[in-house]
Structures are given as C-alpha cells and as structure tokens.
Amino acid sequence: MTDVVFENVTKVFPGPMVAVDDLSLEVGDGEFLILVGPSGCGKSTALRMVAGLEKISSGKIVVGGEVINDIPPKDRDIAMVFQNYALYPHMTVEKNLGFALRQRKTPKDELEQKVHSMSELLGLEQLMKRRPGQLSGGQRQRVAMGRALVREPRVFLLDEPLSNLDAKLRVQMRAELKKLHQRLGITTIYVTHDQVEAMTLGDRIAVLSAGRLQQLGAPQDVYDHPANVFVAGFIGSPPMNLLRGSASGGLIEAGDLRFPRDRVPDGDVVVGIRPEGLQPVGDDDPGPGFEVHVGVVEPLGDEVLVHGTVAARDAGVRIEPEEATLLAEMSDRAAMTVRLEPQMRPREGSTMHLRVEPATVHLFDAASGDAI
Amino acid sequence: MRTQPDVRAVGTILAATDRSNLKGETGMVDRPRAKWLPFSPWHLLLMPVAIIMLVPLLWVLMTSLETLAQTQHFPPILWPGSFQWSNYPRAWSSVPFGTWFINTTIVTVAVVVSNLLFCSLAAYGFARIRFFGKSVAYFFLLATLMIPVQVVIIPTFLIVKQMHLINTLGALIVPNLANVFGIFLLTQFFRTLPIELEEAARIDGASRLSVLFRIVLPLSLPALATLAVIQFLWTWNDFLWPLVTIYNEKVFTVQLGLMSFQGSHVNDTNLLMAGNVMSMLPMLILFIAAQRYFVRGIATQGLKG
Numbered sequence: 001m002t003d004v005v006f007e008n009v010t011k012v013f014p015g016p017m018v019a020v021d022d023l024s025l026e027v028g029d030g031e032f033l034i035l036v037g038p039s040g041c042g043k044s045t046a047l048r049m050v051a052g053l054e055k056i057s058s059g060k061i062v063v064g065g066e067v068i069n070d071i072p073p074k075d076r077d078i079a080m081v082f083q084n085y086a087l088y089p090h091m092t093v094e095k096n097l098g099f100a101l102r103q104r105k106t107p108k109d110e111l112e113q114k115v116h117s118m119s120e121l122l123g124l125e126q127l128m129k130r131r132p133g134q135l136s137g138g139q140r141q142r143v144a145m146g147r148a149l150v151r152e153p154r155v156f157l158l159d160e161p162l163s164n165l166d167a168k169l170r171v172q173m174r175a176e177l178k179k180l181h182q183r184l185g186i187t188t189i190y191v192t193h194d195q196v197e198a199m200t201l202g203d204r205i206a207v208l209s210a211g212r213l214q215q216l217g218a219p220q221d222v223y224d225h226p227a228n229v230f231v232a233g234f235i236g237s238p239p240m241n242l243l244r245g246s247a248s249g250g251l252i253e254a255g256d257l258r259f260p261r262d263r264v265p266d267g268d269v270v271v272g273i274r275p276e277g278l279q280p281v282g283d284d285d286p287g288p289g290f291e292v293h294v295g296v297v298e299p300l301g302d303e304v305l306v307h308g309t310v311a312a313r314d315a316g317v318r319i320e321p322e323e324a325t326l327l328a329e330m331s332d333r334a335a336m337t338v339r340l341e342p343q344m345r346p347r348e349g350s351t352m353h354l355r356v357e358p359a360t361v362h363l364f365d366a367a368s369g370d371a372i
Numbered sequence: 373m374r375t376q377p378d379v380r381a382v383g384t385i386l387a388a389t390d391r392s393n394l395k396g397e398t399g400m401v402d403r404p405r406a407k408w409l410p411f412s413p414w415h416l417l418l419m420p421v422a423i424i425m426l427v428p429l430l431w432v433l434m435t436s437l438e439t440l441a442q443t444q445h446f447p448p449i450l451w452p453g454s455f456q457w458s459n460y461p462r463a464w465s466s467v468p469f470g471t472w473f474i475n476t477t478i479v480t481v482a483v484v485v486s487n488l489l490f491c492s493l494a495a496y497g498f499a500r501i502r503f504f505g506k507s508v509a510y511f512f513l514l515a516t517l518m519i520p521v522q523v524v525i526i527p528t529f530l531i532v533k534q535m536h537l538i539n540t541l542g543a544l545i546v547p548n549l550a551n552v553f554g555i556f557l558l559t560q561f562f563r564t565l566p567i568e569l570e571e572a573a574r575i576d577g578a579s580r581l582s583v584l585f586r587i588v589l590p591l592s593l594p595a596l597a598t599l600a601v602i603q604f605l606w607t608w609n610d611f612l613w614p615l616v617t618i619y620n621e622k623v624f625t626v627q628l629g630l631m632s633f634q635g636s637h638v639n640d641t642n643l644l645m646a647g648n649v650m651s652m653l654p655m656l657i658l659f660i661a662a663q664r665y666f667v668r669g670i671a672t673q674g675l676k677g
Contacts, residue, residue: 053571073575086568090590099586103577147576 002064002154002187003029004050009059011045011211019045021211023058030185032178034202034219036192038234042211043191047157050082050189062114074103079148080157084164085140087132093119093143101153118150121180138169145177149184156188162197174200195237198263199223207231229369231314232272232362236338238305240362242315245271252363255312255334259288259358264372269344272362275305277340278354280346291354292336294346304340306352310331315366384393424619427556436460436645442643443622444612456642463646471622477654479544480607487603488596495558496584500570510559517552521612529616542619544625548607562588563629587602597662604658608651 004027005308011020020042027033035043048054050061052073059069068076072092079100087096101111119125120202122142132140141161148156149330162170178201181188192198198205199219207214207222207230215227226232245254247264254271290310298305314334338354346352363372409416435443463469495504498510528547530539537543563590573583578582589596611627618624631652635642 050577051571053574073571073574074579078575080572080575082568082572084566084568086566086572088569088573088587094388099578100576103582147572151576340483 005062012057036198037208041208063219078155079153083160085144156186244313268366270364277360281355305337461642463592476625486549491554498559499562
C-alpha cells in the first residue's frame with residue numbers, strides 16, 4: 001500500500017519566497033494524480049519535495065505510512081522523470097536503464113532480465129547500444145521512463161515529461177503513459193501545465209496557484225464545477241469566458257445577458273460561460289444571450305472557434321495586470337470565445353446572436369472568487 | 373610548489389576546451405570563410421606567429437645535432453650540414469639519464485593522479501554541496517593564488533624538512549598533492565554541468581561520492597584532461613623546487629640533471645640540447661594523446677533535443 005500524503009506542507013525559499021503554501025492532499029495507492037497550474041505555482045517544487053530534492057520547510061510528507069522528510073533521495077524508493085529527461089550522456093541506453101539497479105547491487109542476472117523486459121515494454125530493444133545523443137526526442141523520453149520504472153519504485157514522479165515533444169508525439173506518448181500506468185499500477189504524481197494532459201491522464205487533478213491548492217477532484221468534476229474563478233479560468237482550453245456582472249433580487253445581469261437564478265445573494269458577481277455553452281440562434285430568439293461581434297474565426301476541423309467581443313465588462317482575472325488596465329479602458333466590450341459545430345463558418349466582422357442556457361452558467365463571488 | 377606556471381600553455385589549453393563547447397553534435401564549427409582564400413584570413417596573421425614560436429624549438433633541435441665546435445661558432449650555425457645523431461646516445465650514457473627519467477616519471481604521475489583525485493573532491497564540494505562558510509573558504513583559497521611562490525618557498529622547505537623528506541622524491545610529491553588552480557578549474561567546470569543529471573542519479577540510488585565518480589567525472593573529461601596536461605607540464609618542467617630540496621644525484625629529476633652538462637669552465641651545449649629534446653618528448657606525446665578529450669563536449673547530450 002503506497003499512498004502519498006502531504007500534511008500542511010510548506011516550502012519557503014530564501015528571499016523569502018513561499019513556493020508551496022500549506023499544501024494538504026492525499027494520493028491513493030495506485031492512483032494517477034495530476035498537479036496542474038501555471039508556471040511558478042509550486043507544482044514542481046511539491047514534486048521535488050516528494051523526491052527529496054528540496055527540503056520541506058514545514059509540514060510532512062508521508063509515503064506508505066512512513067514520514068520521509070529526513071530520508072535522503074536514494075533511500076526513498078521513488079523514481080522521477082525530469083522535464084529534460086536527464087539521461088546520462090556518457091552511458092548507453094542499456095547502462096542508463098540499469099543504473100539504478102547497479103546502484104542497488106542487484107545481481108547481474110536479475111539486472112539483465114529486468115533491463116531486457118523494460119526495453120521490450122517500451123520498444124527500446126534496437127537502441128540498447130546507443131547513447132542518448134544518438135536518440136530522437138521520443139526515444140529519449142522512453143528511455144527516461146524506462147530508467148525510472150525498471151526498479152519498480154513505490155512512487156513514480158513525472159515533471160512535465162511530454163513538454164519537449166512535438167504535438168504528434170505528445171499525443172502518442174500520452175496514450176502510452178496511460179497504458180503503462182494501467183499495466184503497472186504504480187502510484188503516480190504527474191506535474192503539467194497542459195490542459196489536455198491534465199484532463200485525460202489523471203484519476204484526479206489538483207489545481208495549484210501561488211503555492212496553494214485551489215481544487216482537488218476528478219478531471220470532469222473540476223471542469224464542470226470549478227471551485228473558484230482561478231480554476232474556472234485555468235481548466236479548459238479555450239478557457240471559460242469570465243464577465244463582470246451583478247445579482248439583484250434573484251436576477252443575474254452581465255451586459256446584454258439577463259437570467260434568473262435562485263439563492264444568489266445580491267452584489268457583484270463573476271459570470272462564467274464555457275465556449276461550448278453558447279448556441280447560435282436567430283435574431284428574434286427570446287432567450288438570454290449575447291450579440292457577438294465576430295473577430296477571428298479558427299476552423300480546427302472538428303470544431304470552429306470564434307473569438308469576438310460582447311457588450312459586457314471582462315472580469316479581467318485571467319490576464320496580466322497591464323492587459324487588465326487596457327481592457328478596463330475599453331470596458332464596454334469583453335472578449336468572448338465560442339465553440340461551434342464544424343459546419344458553422346461565421347464571417348469575420350459580422351454579428352452573431354448567441355443563446356446562453358442559464359443552467360450552464362457558472363457564478364462566482366466577485367470579492368472572494370469562490371463559486372456561488 | 374610551482375616555480376613558474378606557464379601561463380601561455382594554460383591559456384592555449386583552456387582555449388582549446390572552450391572551443392569544444394562551440395561545436396555542435398557533429399563536431400563541426402560553422403564559420404563563414406572568405407571566398408578568395410582556401411583558409412581563414414586569420415591564418416595570415418597566425419602563421420608568422422606560429423613560425424616565430426617554432427624557431428627556438430628548431431634551434432634547440434639543430435644544436436642537439438651539431439658538434440661542440442659548431443655550437444660555439446658565431447654567428448650561430450642553423451644548418452650543421454652533417455647531423456651528429458651520436459649526441460643522443462652520448463647524452464643518455466654520460467649521465468644517469470634513465471634514473472632521472474624514472475624519478476621524474478614517478479613524481480609527475482603521482483602528482484597528476486593525486487591532483488585529479490583531490491582537486492575533484494574539493495571542487496565538487498565547492499560546486500555542489502551547501503555548507504557553512506563555503507563562499508569565504510573559496511575566496512581565501514583563490515586568494516592564495518596571488519601569493520608568489522618565492523614567499524612560501526622557505527616555510528614549505530622547513531615543513532618538508534620536518535617531515536624528513538629532503539633529498540627524497542617525497543619532497544617533490546607531498547607539497548604538490550593538490551593545488552588551488554586545479555580546484556578552481558574543476559569547480560568552474562562542475563558548475564556548468566546540468567544539475568538534473570546529478571539529481572537523477574541521487575534519486576536512482578547514488579551517494580554523493582557515487583554521483584561524483586560515476587556521473588560528474590566521466591562528463592568532465594575535457595576539464596580533467598586540461599588539468600592533467602597542465603599539471604604534467606608544471607611538474608615535469610619544475611626546476612626551482614627540486615633544486616632547493618634535492619642534492620643527491622640519484623634522486624635528481626631530468627630538469628635538475630640537465631645542469632650536469634653545464635660546468636664552470638665547459639659547456640656541453642650540444643649534449644645539453646640533446647637532453648632537452650629527450651626531456652620534451654613525453655610532454656609532446658601526452659599532449660597529442662590527450663587532445664581528443666579537449667574537443668569532446670558531450671555533457672548536455674542526454675538532455676532534451
């Protein structure tokens with residue numbers, strides 16, 4: 001039983017800079033957990049603390065019932081794949097795969113057998129005598145995973161392992177990673193800032209921002225029910241449209257959009273609409289909706305993305321402060337992204353009438369950012 | 373204890389190491405070349421300089437093949453006509469050259485090996501391990517490079533005498549087991565190695581020492597080869613310190629022994645030069661053998677690509 005428990009874990013770097021702030025979460029035995037968040041949110045630091053590469057400032061990490069705070073990396077029985085793979089350039093693939101086993105004084109027969117079966121599992125048989133410098137990006141990636149998995153670690157850590165691959169290879173490796181996890185069942189913590197990886201790979205995802213855990217849950221739950229404005233704006237690609245609005249007497253208003261919603265306290269709110277939550281309708285449609293000025297149309301084959309503006313005020317929570325200021329100046333229009341069926345092809349510069357299904361609209365408290 | 377570090381040699385070797393970093397995986401340097409010349413225009417400047425630097429060497433070689441009368445002729449004879457190859461066996465047999473060669477080899481090998489080991493250990497500590505007072509210790513260590521060797525030659529002599537090493541090869545080895553320049557050179561090199569490789573090794577179960585010997589040192593061959601060549605050069609050519617600590621002919625080094633060809637009244641210049649040429653050969657061989665390591669910069673090949 002190898003679960004990983006973070007108990008009020010904090011990491012403060014000299015400066016002082018709080019990288020991870022009071023993080024508490026539990027990764028179950030055999031679970032695939034994704035740590036996701038923007039750059040600098042502390043997700044890699046959290047992973048490095050599990051590996052033993054960073055000291056824990058306060059709190060504790062428990063692996064398989066054992067507090068590992070003071071155990072050196074080599075004795076933790078945890079394997080890690082680095083973003084840049086970190087293969088030993090002076091060793092062949094075979095030696096790279098067997099390095100950890102040699103360090104553990106594994107008998108030669110057993111070592112050879114394990115390296116061989118790992119090379120078969122990852123399709124590396126033909127590359128065993130090559131050095132990392134003679135491998136392609138995808139091959140290096142496989143060797144890095146093989147090197148980590150060959151010693152059958154208790155916990156498998158991956159730090160943005162697919163970020164250096166091209167798009168096609170990334171899709172392929174993503175599927176392979178999932179299959180590998182299903183086959184081996186090792187407790188896995190996977191750090192990424194990629195939306196698709198976060199949604200497709202994990203049993204659960206933990207969204208981090210500024211060192212704090214924002215939400216923990218199954219990917220679809222997090223997507224459907226974001227706990228706050230940050231999660232709403234971060235999870236989903238393209239992200240949720242967030243507008244400034246107000247609630248008064250059970251009526252929600254955001255620009256042209258007006259719809260009733262029960263049990264919402266009066267005051268300022270942030271209105272969140274997913275790009276797929278808008279449906280094109282005729283101009284005479286009586287339901288709640290927007291007039292969208294079509295800016296850019298992106299046909300992606302299986303869908304069409306429309307980037308335009310609506311008569312509303314942008315919540316300005318996903319963007320850099322300078323951009324927020326700029327937007328505030330032109331505050332009568334807010335950016336809006338819409339996902340349409342592939343056969344739809346609105347003209348750039350035209351106006352579309354889009355209907356919003358009120359039940360799909362997310363509401364957040366404007367002051368705290370929490371979901372209402 | 374170094375008499376005179378050969379700054380030019382150090383510069384040349386370090387430049388060679390630096391150039392290796394400019395090369396890609398193919399080992400080729402992409403450099404625009406003037407179309408009107410089959411070589412870089414820089415060579416027009418470098419060739420005369422190379423010739424000027426070669427002249428003394430050629431003169432030594434020619435003098436070693438002249439008769440004694442020809443060496444004393446003025447103006448100097450640069451082409452003797454008939455070559456006195458017998459000067460070499462004569463120089464070898466008229467003094468215990470073989471013993472001196474063995475002595476110098478023992479001292480040089482011991483100093484080079486110990487420097488590679490101890491400088492690596494110290495440099496790894498300074499480059500990667502966090503400990504109290506590291507920056508201050510490193511600063512003072514580097515500051516000792518500014519102290520001229522003449523200032524410390526007497527205290528060092530007294531220490532070596534206390535250790536009863538005078539007139540033994542130990543007097544030439546013990547004070548030179550490690551040197552600050554080597555620590556500095558390797559520290560700077562180790563800092564350029566990708567830290568992820570060491571972190572990966574630590575997670576894979578390697579101890580600090582194991583990381584040093586299995587990961588860091590194999591990736592530092594260019595720097596280690598540089599240090600080895602510089603140390604070899606310094607130790608093999610050292611004259612002042614052996615002169616101070618050794619007076620028994622049986623423990624002479626080659627450089628000290630060459631003095632035998634210079635008396636108060638007679639100079640066997642041709643034999644002296646033959647001895648000089650023979651003493652230079654090991655360095656030439658080492659330089660040629662170690663050169664391939666200077667152009668290998670593979671430390672980053674295991675990373676993304």
